[in-house]
Amino acid sequence: MTPDLTAPAARRRSAAAAGLVGAGVMAAVDEIVFHQVLAWHHFYDRGTPDLALLSDGLLHAAELLALVAGFFLLGDLRRRGALVVRAAWAGVLLGAGGFQLFDAVVDHKLLRVHQIRYGVDLLPYDLAWTASAVVLLLAGAAVWASARRAAPEGGGPSGSRASGGTTGGGTPGRDA
Amino acid sequence: MTPGTAPDPAVLAHAGHGTTAAAWGPDAVAAALLAAALVAGYVLAARQHGRRVLRPWPGHRTGAWVTGCALVAVALSPVLAVVPGDASRHMVQHLLVGMLAPLALVLAAPVTLLLRVATPGVRRVVGGVLAARPVHVLSHPVTAAVLHVGGVAVLYLTPLYALTTRSTAAHVAVHVHVLAAGYLFAWALAGPDPAPRRPGTATRLVVLVVAGGAHAALAKLLYAHADRLPPGAVHPPGDVEVAAQWMYYGGDVAEVLLAVAVLAAWYRAGARRAGGTARRVTASSVPATAAARSPGAPATG
Numbered sequence: 001m002t003p004d005l006t007a008p009a010a011r012r013r014s015a016a017a018a019g020l021v022g023a024g025v026m027a028a029v030d031e032i033v034f035h036q037v038l039a040w041h042h043f044y045d046r047g048t049p050d051l052a053l054l055s056d057g058l059l060h061a062a063e064l065l066a067l068v069a070g071f072f073l074l075g076d077l078r079r080r081g082a083l084v085v086r087a088a089w090a091g092v093l094l095g096a097g098g099f100q101l102f103d104a105v106v107d108h109k110l111l112r113v114h115q116i117r118y119g120v121d122l123l124p125y126d127l128a129w130t131a132s133a134v135v136l137l138l139a140g141a142a143v144w145a146s147a148r149r150a151a152p153e154g155g156g157p158s159g160s161r162a163s164g165g166t167t168g169g170g171t172p173g174r175d176a
Numbered sequence: 177m178t179p180g181t182a183p184d185p186a187v188l189a190h191a192g193h194g195t196t197a198a199a200w201g202p203d204a205v206a207a208a209l210l211a212a213a214l215v216a217g218y219v220l221a222a223r224q225h226g227r228r229v230l231r232p233w234p235g236h237r238t239g240a241w242v243t244g245c246a247l248v249a250v251a252l253s254p255v256l257a258v259v260p261g262d263a264s265r266h267m268v269q270h271l272l273v274g275m276l277a278p279l280a281l282v283l284a285a286p287v288t289l290l291l292r293v294a295t296p297g298v299r300r301v302v303g304g305v306l307a308a309r310p311v312h313v314l315s316h317p318v319t320a321a322v323l324h325v326g327g328v329a330v331l332y333l334t335p336l337y338a339l340t341t342r343s344t345a346a347h348v349a350v351h352v353h354v355l356a357a358g359y360l361f362a363w364a365l366a367g368p369d370p371a372p373r374r375p376g377t378a379t380r381l382v383v384l385v386v387a388g389g390a391h392a393a394l395a396k397l398l399y400a401h402a403d404r405l406p407p408g409a410v411h412p413p414g415d416v417e418v419a420a421q422w423m424y425y426g427g428d429v430a431e432v433l434l435a436v437a438v439l440a441a442w443y444r445a446g447a448r449r450a451g452g453t454a455r456r457v458t459a460s461s462v463p464a465t466a467a468a469r470s471p472g473a474p475a476t477g
Contacts, residue, residue, distance in 0.1 A: 053400070054393045061388030064428060065381060068435040072443055079446075 007151055010082040015091030015144065017073035022095025024067025027060075030103065056107070063099075070095075090144035097136030104129040199254055203348065207252035211245040218242075218286065224293040233292075237284045244280030247272050248355065263411035263419035270354055271422065274324070275430035278358030279366070283437065287369040312372045317380050320364040321387040324357040328391065331406070332398055338408025361387070366437035377442045384438065388431040395424035 005013065077083040104126065218241045222233035250256070251272035259265040287306075291299055305311060313319055331337050331350060340347040363369060365380045374380075398405050399420035402413040411419075 053396050054389065057392035057394075057396065058385065058389030060392050060428075061385045061431060064388065064431050065385050065435050068432055069381070069439060072439040076443060076446055 005080070005082045007084075010077070011084045011087040011147060011151070013082065014074075014077055014084040014087040015094065015147075017070050017077060018088035018091030019095030019098070020066040020070030020073065022070075022092035022097075023099040024063050024070060024095075025092070026096040026099040026103075027063035028067065059107075084147060086143060086147035086150060090140050090147055093136050093140030093143060095140075097133050097138075097140055100129065100133035100136060104133055203344070204253045208249045211249040215242055215245050218284070218289070221289050221293050225289060229292055233289060237289070240280045241284035241286065244277045244284060247277035247280060251277065252351070261411075261415040261418055263415040264422055267419040267422040267426070270328075271426035271430070273351055274328075274354035274358040275426065276433075278355060279362045279430070279433055279437065281359060282362040282366060283368065285368045306370065306372050315360065315364050315371050315374075317361075317364040317375060317383040320357070320361040321383050324361040325387050325390045325394070327353055327357050329394055332394065333405065333407070335407045337406035338410050341408075341410050362434060362437070365434055367441055377438060380438055381435070384431065384434060388427060391427045391431075392424055395420050395427060398423065 074083065074088065219238065222238050225231075225233040251269045256265055256269060259268045287302065291302060294302070331340075336346070336350070340350050364371060364374070365384060367374070399417050402416035402420065405416065
């Protein structure tokens with residue numbers, strides 16, 4: 001564990017940890033809303049090649065781990081006084097948008113693991129899926145820019161932090 | 177079907193599985209007695225620990241052990257008759273015996289407890305076993321994952337499953353393998369009992385994702401070919417499709433619980449490392465992690 005994080009490093013790590021959570025949450029929303037509630041997606045698509053089953057399984061397992069690991073990494077940053085809350089929110093949006101874009105392009109179109117909905121014209125659904133991804137990514141980029149602006153010159157992670165610890169040098173007293 | 181009612185002939189036809197679901201057969205009674213004995217032994221050892229080490233053995237560890245033993249006993253008891261469909265019931269049984277119960281048992285740290293209360297002779301034997309090379313190979317997360325998920329693949333993709341419905345010996349052997357491999361996998365990944373040369377957290381998480389992914393893929397393969405898997409067509413396809421979904425979502429639950437166990441250990445180790453750095457300045461020069469990793473050093477309770 002690196003005891004002292006510079007402000008940019010704390011921002012990046014906050015965003016990365018939260019990005020895992022964002023991607024995991026988006027995957028969970030996809031699973032719960034579209035598979036279970038709306039039943040638009042099928043549990044298994046008869047057109048799925050067998051190889052895609054394995055990649056789909058690996059992706060699914062990685063999503064679950066991302067959600068759990070993201071929370072633990074955020075907890076670790078917070079414990080060290082290095083959590084930048086605004087950068088973390090940027091990470092959530094970027095992670096969610098990134099997952100959505102990946103789902104739209106790789107899962108639906110390249111691997112053809114499953115489609116969004118069956119028995120309908122797919123184009124509007126695919127467009128809406130991709131557009132939602134782009135909106136999330138743009139929002140994430142905007143929040144990220146504001147997190148960078150909010151950081152004081154040469155200082156540590158800025159005012160919008162949950163834990164009141166100091167910055168740059170890690171938690172005081174822990175590594176004296 | 178409810179416990180106590182006469183088993184219908186269709187269920188009896190699937191001998192091994194049918195009897196466990198229908199009534200208190202000899203295997204269900206044996207499992208319950210074994211579970212009770214294991215709980216009694218553990219509780220006695222925990223009390224011994226309190227007397228000898230003068231520090232109470234943590235209650236949550238005892239709770240985990242009782243939970244694990246209870247899950248095994250319930251999984252093999254007629255209580256499981258509440259799950260409709262032979263294939264589904266069998267799948268739920270495997271989820272309990274092979275995934276949830278082992279994790280609970282592992283979190284109870286039975287080897288640590290044993291090392292604390294046993295005589296020096298027993299301790300030497302346990303230390304010798306943990307230091308043996310075959311144990312190093314066996315307890316590596318990759319080996320454990322292959323035995324755990326590979327065992328499931330062999331069960332559902334070969335005629336082994338059909339055999340377990342005819343032969344009680346095969347049925348019992350599969351249950352024992354599923355429990356042992358599940359325990360090995362959870363121990364290799366999450367501790368808290370000492371393991372020889374346990375790889376770092378990142379490696380163990382990669383193994384978890386690959387094993388979870390393979391398990392999920394197997395579940396979908398079973399669903400996709402429910403008309404001819406498991407070979408021998410012992411169950412109606414509709415039942416197998418439901419069982420495959422139990423497998424998929426049950427595997428998710430198990431993966432999340434294991435991930436939490438692995439990462440919680442990492443998080444606690446982070447606190448120890450931070451504390452260790454501070455101490456090292458003033459006193460000790462032994463890295464805390466080296467002591468915690470060595471097979472002989474019992475994990476903290």
